[in-house]
Structure formats: C-alpha cells, structure tokens
Amino acid sequence: MTGTLFGLGIGPGDPELITLKAHAILTRVKVIAYPAPEHGESLARRIVAPHLPGTQREIAIRMPLDAARFPAREVYDEAAREIRAVLDAGEDVAALCEGDPFLYGSFAYLFARLASTHKVVVVPGVSSLTAAAAATGQPLALQRDVLTVIPAPLPDADIARRLEDSDSAAIMKLGRHLGRVRALLVALGLIERAWYIEHATMAAQKVLPLAHAPEAAPYFSLILITSKETPRL
Amino acid sequence: MTGTLFGLGIGPGDPELITLKAHAILTRVKVIAYPAPEHGESLARRIVAPHLPGTQREIAIRMPLDAARFPAREVYDEAAREIRAVLDAGEDVAALCEGDPFLYGSFAYLFARLASTHKVVVVPGVSSLTAAAAATGQPLALQRDVLTVIPAPLPDADIARRLEDSDSAAIMKLGRHLGRVRALLVALGLIERAWYIEHATMAAQKVLPLAHAPEAAPYFSLILITSKETPRL
Numbered sequence: 001m002t003g004t005l006f007g008l009g010i011g012p013g014d015p016e017l018i019t020l021k022a023h024a025i026l027t028r029v030k031v032i033a034y035p036a037p038e039h040g041e042s043l044a045r046r047i048v049a050p051h052l053p054g055t056q057r058e059i060a061i062r063m064p065l066d067a068a069r070f071p072a073r074e075v076y077d078e079a080a081r082e083i084r085a086v087l088d089a090g091e092d093v094a095a096l097c098e099g100d101p102f103l104y105g106s107f108a109y110l111f112a113r114l115a116s117t118h119k120v121v122v123v124p125g126v127s128s129l130t131a132a133a134a135a136t137g138q139p140l141a142l143q144r145d146v147l148t149v150i151p152a153p154l155p156d157a158d159i160a161r162r163l164e165d166s167d168s169a170a171i172m173k174l175g176r177h178l179g180r181v182r183a184l185l186v187a188l189g190l191i192e193r194a195w196y197i198e199h200a201t202m203a204a205q206k207v208l209p210l211a212h213a214p215e216a217a218p219y220f221s222l223i224l225i226t227s228k229e230t231p232r233l
Numbered sequence: 234m235t236g237t238l239f240g241l242g243i244g245p246g247d248p249e250l251i252t253l254k255a256h257a258i259l260t261r262v263k264v265i266a267y268p269a270p271e272h273g274e275s276l277a278r279r280i281v282a283p284h285l286p287g288t289q290r291e292i293a294i295r296m297p298l299d300a301a302r303f304p305a306r307e308v309y310d311e312a313a314r315e316i317r318a319v320l321d322a323g324e325d326v327a328a329l330c331e332g333d334p335f336l337y338g339s340f341a342y343l344f345a346r347l348a349s350t351h352k353v354v355v356v357p358g359v360s361s362l363t364a365a366a367a368a369t370g371q372p373l374a375l376q377r378d379v380l381t382v383i384p385a386p387l388p389d390a391d392i393a394r395r396l397e398d399s400d401s402a403a404i405m406k407l408g409r410h411l412g413r414v415r416a417l418l419v420a421l422g423l424i425e426r427a428w429y430i431e432h433a434t435m436a437a438q439k440v441l442p443l444a445h446a447p448e449a450a451p452y453f454s455l456i457l458i459t460s461k462e463t464p465r466l
Contacts (some may be wrong), residue, residue, distance in 0.1 A: 007367075012357070016254035019244065019359060023253060100363040102372045103380075108464040111372065122367040124245070124359050124434075126252060130333040134240075134355040139335045139344065144387055146395055147336075149380040162379055165395065201357075231341040 003087040005114055006094045007101035009125015013202035013220075015050045017131065022123045025094055026051055031086050033059035033079065034096040035106050043220070044096040059083065059093075072109075080113035087118050098220075100125045104151070104172060128222060129170050132197040135207045138226035141168045145227050152177035152223075156184050163188060163225070171223040178217035182210060185223070195224045236320040238347055239327045240334035242358015246435035246453075248283045250364065255356045258327055259284055264319050266292035266312065267329040268339050276453070277329040292316065292326075305342075313346035320351050331453075333358045337384070337405060361455060362403050365430040368440045371459035374401045378460050385410035385456075389417050396421060396458070404456040411450035415443060418456070428457045 006025050011017035018026070026032070026048055036042035042060060061079040063072060083093050101107040101122050114120060129149065133140035141147040145167035150159055152174045159181065163169055171181055178196075185191045196213035198206040198221040206214075210223055239258050244250035251259070259265070259281055269275035275293060294312040297303040316326050334340040334355050347353060362382065366373035374380040378400035383392055385407045392414065396402055404414055411429075418424045429446035431439040431454040439447075443456055 009359070009363070011252065014254065016257070017252045017357065019250045019252055020256060021247065021249035024249070100359075100366075102366040102374075103363050104374050104376070104378075105372075108372045108375050112464040115370070120370075122370070124250065124363040124367045126242070126333075126357050126359055127363060130242070130336050130357040130360060133333075133335040134357045137348070137353075137355070139338075139341045141335075141337050141382065142341050143337070144384045145337075146384070146387070146391075147382040148395075148399075149374065149382070151377045151379070154377055154379070158379075162381075162398065165398070166381075231345040 001090050002118060003090055003092040004119045004121055005083060005087060005110070006092065007107045007111060007120065007122040008094045008096055009100045009123055010044060010047050010096050010098060011126040012099055012128040012131035012200050013047055015047055017126050017201055018048065018051070019123065019125065022125060023051060025123065027053055029056065029092045029094045031057045031059065031091055031093045032096060033061060033083055033093055036060040036062045038062050038064045044098050047098065048096060076109040076113060080110060083110065084114065084118065097125065099127045103127050128200050128220070131200040132222055132224055133226065135197055135200050135205060136195045136224060136226060139231065140224065140226055142227045142229045142231055145229060152181050156180070159184060160188055163190060168227050169225040173219065174217045174221040174223060175219040178213065179215070181223065182213065185210060190225060193225050193228065195226065197222055197224060234323055235351060236323055236325040237352045237354055238316060238320060238343070239325065240340045240344060240353065240355040241327045241329055242333045242356055243277060243280050243329050243331060244359040245332055245361040245364035245433050246280055248280055250359050250434055251281065251284070252356065252358065255358060256284060258356065260286055262289065262325045262327045264290045264292065264324055264326045265329060266294060266316055266326055269293040269295045271295050271297045277331050280331065281329060309342040309346060313343060316343065317347060317351065330358065332360045336360050361433050361453070364433040365455055365457055366459065368430055368433050368438060369428045369457060369459060372464065373457065373459055375460045375462045375464055378462060385414050389413070392417060393421060396423060401460050402458040406452065407450045407454040407456060408452040411446065412448070414456065415446065418443060423458055426458050426461065428459065430455055430457060
C-alpha cells in the first residue's frame, strides 16, 4: 500500500483559518512538505506552526534565488523524488499550500509530477481572495456580478481589457508590479473603487484604499475592486 | 455594549471544511441565524449540525416561494429587525453562510441592513469554487491564467464574451440554466474542457464531464473550465 499525497489548503495566513479537515490531516501525517525560500523561514510552515506536533519529518522545498544556476524545475524534480520515496514506503505526505492548492498554487508542480502515479487528494482552503474581501469589509461579488481574477504580471492591455468587462476584480501576485498596475487603474478611472491588501488575516495585515498604498508591495499582496452593487432586494 | 454580527463562512458542504475560527465562533455564540426554505431544512444549518451545542436560539430566515405575495426584501427586513434586537441586548449573532459570505452570498442582504449601525465581522470560508476544483482533480488556475467567475443567469452573449477571453472559468448558480449554458459551451467548442459539479464535498456530490451531466441541475451546482496549462517549470 503506497501512501497518499495531500495537497493541503492551509488558508490565507491566520492559523485559525485552516479547516478542521486540513488540521486533522496535518496533525496525523508523519511527513510534511512545504515551499520555502533558499534561506530562512517558510511562510506556509509559519502559518501552521501552532498546530504542529513537533515530531514530523519535514521536507522544505527551497527555491534558490539564482534560477539561472539552479532552475525551479530541478527543485521540484528533487522534491517529487523525495516525496515519492515516502509514499512508496507506505506513508502519507501533507504538502502545505497557502490559500487553496488549485488556485494559483505552486502545489500544481508537485501534482503534475505525482498525480499520474500516486494517490493525490486535494483539500480546498480559504483563498486570500475572499480573505482580502473580508478584510476590506466590502462584498466581493453579488448577484449577477462577473468577477475576474487577473495575475498582475500580465501586460497592461490584457489587464485593462478584462477590467473594463468586469463588475468585480482581483489582481493577484502584485509584488513588483504594484506601481504599473496602480497607474493603469488611475488611467481606467478605477482607482476610487480599488483596495490594496497585504498579508490578509496575518498580524502584518494592511488594508488601504489603493490610492494610499505604499510604494513597494510584497508578493503576498493583491488589489480588489469590490462589487459596485448595493445589495438590492 | 452591543453584540457583534458574525458573517460566518461555513464552507461548501462537508462539515469538516469549516475553519477552526468559524467553528469556535459557531459554538460560542448564543444565537445563530441562517437562510432556509419556506418549509423544511436549511442547508446551511445541516452543514454545521454536527457542531451545534444544541442550546442556541435559532433565527431561520425563511424565503417564501411566492415572492410576489411576500417579497424577499420584507423577509430580510424582518430578519434584520430580529438580529438587531439580539445585538442591542449585548449578545453576538452568527449568521451562517454556505461557502464564503462575500462571494455571491445572501449574507450581503443582512450586511447591507446592519453594517452601518452595528459591528459586523466577516469570517472567510472555503468557497464552492475551489471545493469543486478539488473534486475534479484539476487545477483551476495556474501562473498567468485569467479566471472568470460568471453567474449562469446572464444572457448567452455576456457569458460567451467572457469565456472567449478567459483561461479558466466558473459558471455559478446553474440550476435551471444548465441546458442553455451547456448548449452555449458546445457552440463555443468548450464542452470538452468543462466539468459539471453538484453538491461539492457533500455526500450527494456529483462530478462529471459536462457532456455527461444530468438534464436537471440543483441551484448548488456549477460548471468549471479548468486550467488548460500543463504546469510548466
């Protein structure tokens, strides 16, 4: 009997926003895996740290800064090899995923390497998308709203075209694209409806009208254009 | 001190997909409120039933079938009056919301009536969107995918235009629109990439290629067009 690989949605940051289901799996498995920087602490591991029994083997998937010398492909190949060996020995592995594993998650790279040969179960999690909406205190989408989720690295024209045909929107993976995207939203006349959210639900959470956002954004930040509908009934 | 109204995301259906945070609030408050049909069982209440202490006052927000004779507006006005009285007496109220409260949730109608005068805290939940993706076993959005969430009641042309400019998509609130939307996806050449998901994560869950979906869909069903990207690295 080979083990199961769990893609475990651990939620947006607040350790209490993990589900009962993910919590039960997290504390039961003998091996956990998680993305991490080349040096230092893994955000995913930090989110679940209060729940860890302290007896588990940990596989840190460390992404080197110098992608030219050591490509991410090789990092995931190596992580998949290590996880495969555990599964083949009959043990389950929980791969920790910030937010939800299938919504822009790096879990897809493990999934692509292991799902055709091993049992993989995905446990959905609370996404930063709705966690950020809760932080703004504004409904994200209502009734017949069309909601578009747009990665910030896309070219201006691609972002603008989708925004112009959406009622609500989220612009994800902001990071170094903040300045450019903010200028675009000013040009489109959307700046007044836009929120900037950084580290939603974490201690370091920032929620600001986009017009008042800082100059530099971390990778875990996003812009929301919340529903323009007033809930009508 | 007036009480707090919690908009409590209880997740897509599996009682274990509630968060630790929502669970703690759910079991602590003395009053819960939830949407319900005119007669019979509330789905939201059924989802959390295994967790209820059995000692709480319950406010069922019952939606009459005959909206002409008794408009939904009056139902929410009355529910808001009842909840306001509890809050003003200093007690907290947890309003149960399937999925996430700010993602197409009917919680918006309570929010609109109470947020300007009372403390309202929204606890985000696992959405049926990502729960359905987990059920298909396919990543919903990857890397630079644009994901569009579209309510099925929109006219064909509005749905088609958004689908033609999206990488991944979800068509929500399917219900009686299933036949029409399926025909549209055939016409757009998208039927092969489309999944039909009904009652995601519940005992009655159905997950099928849309081409093999039943003729009639319940309200809690949706179509997903998952990422066409193979995760590349």
